[in-house]
Amino acid sequence: MSTVATDAGDGPRSRAVPDRTGGGFVGAFTSEWTKLWTVRTPYVCLSAGLVVTAVFTFYYGSIARINDKPVQPVGNASVSSVVLTQFALVILAMTLVTSEYSTGSVRTSLLWVPVRPRVQLAKALLSALVGFVTAVAWAVLGIALAWGPFQGHAEFELSKVAYQTVAMGVYSALICVLTVGVAFALRTAAGTVAVVFFVVTALPGMLVGLGGPVLLAINAYMPQTVGGYFMLGDGKAPFPDAVSVLILLVWAVAAQGAGLLVLRRRDA
Numbered sequence: 001m002s003t004v005a006t007d008a009g010d011g012p013r014s015r016a017v018p019d020r021t022g023g024g025f026v027g028a029f030t031s032e033w034t035k036l037w038t039v040r041t042p043y044v045c046l047s048a049g050l051v052v053t054a055v056f057t058f059y060y061g062s063i064a065r066i067n068d069k070p071v072q073p074v075g076n077a078s079v080s081s082v083v084l085t086q087f088a089l090v091i092l093a094m095t096l097v098t099s100e101y102s103t104g105s106v107r108t109s110l111l112w113v114p115v116r117p118r119v120q121l122a123k124a125l126l127s128a129l130v131g132f133v134t135a136v137a138w139a140v141l142g143i144a145l146a147w148g149p150f151q152g153h154a155e156f157e158l159s160k161v162a163y164q165t166v167a168m169g170v171y172s173a174l175i176c177v178l179t180v181g182v183a184f185a186l187r188t189a190a191g192t193v194a195v196v197f198f199v200v201t202a203l204p205g206m207l208v209g210l211g212g213p214v215l216l217a218i219n220a221y222m223p224q225t226v227g228g229y230f231m232l233g234d235g236k237a238p239f240p241d242a243v244s245v246l247i248l249l250v251w252a253v254a255a256q257g258a259g260l261l262v263l264r265r266r267d268a
Helices: 024-036 041-066 077-102 106-112 114-152 158-186 189-210 213-219 224-234 241-263
Strands: 002-007 012-017
Touching: 012 024, 024 077, 024 106, 024 224, 041 077, 041 114, 077 106, 077 114, 077 158, 077 224, 106 114, 106 241, 114 158, 158 189, 158 224, 158 241, 189 213, 189 224, 224 241
Parallel strands: none
Antiparallel strands: 002 012
């Protein structure tokens, strides 16, 4: 509390007024948390990812058995499903930003939290948290569903399963952070999905399809490529795991930097 001196006829006196310090980052984060779970989109995205994970991993195990593939870590099924399920999380993370720009409610958010980087950081952290927890849950589900169809064509090694599960969470969290940054930079759902899809999936496919040592070397640094090596953890990655995470982090930070630049320079 603070005091303010006033003069009301009988001389100066003091009255107490509340400090207007706001909720800080914790307040911004809890606000974003509430807004996220009061709309339908996240539930649709999480449900879609759950269904895709279940179908894909069961199919993966079945195909490995039918084609008599060599024995592999059972977690490979879940890792392979990320190629599809990551976009459920991309749409969820994108919605945190673009839904407010489409309705104009971003103005209210910035009035409540006038420190603009704090708004962006709260959304990025929330998307990373949801992405990590969701991907870990999908990984566990995928491993459970793929184990039966594999029928002897997979091995369950606890340390390997734990590594791949956590790696899926880390990769998904950083893809969500990247998406939030792109969304702040572009401010539209269509543009954000197009750019993220191009960078994460389309461009690596083009680089591999065109071939050549230079293009393949570039592809090794693309988010989905380096993330795939990191999540599989089979020792075939061109970089150590720590370097793979660092590359993914650079992509995420670069996207956040672009988003922050636009957020600071342009009115909502």
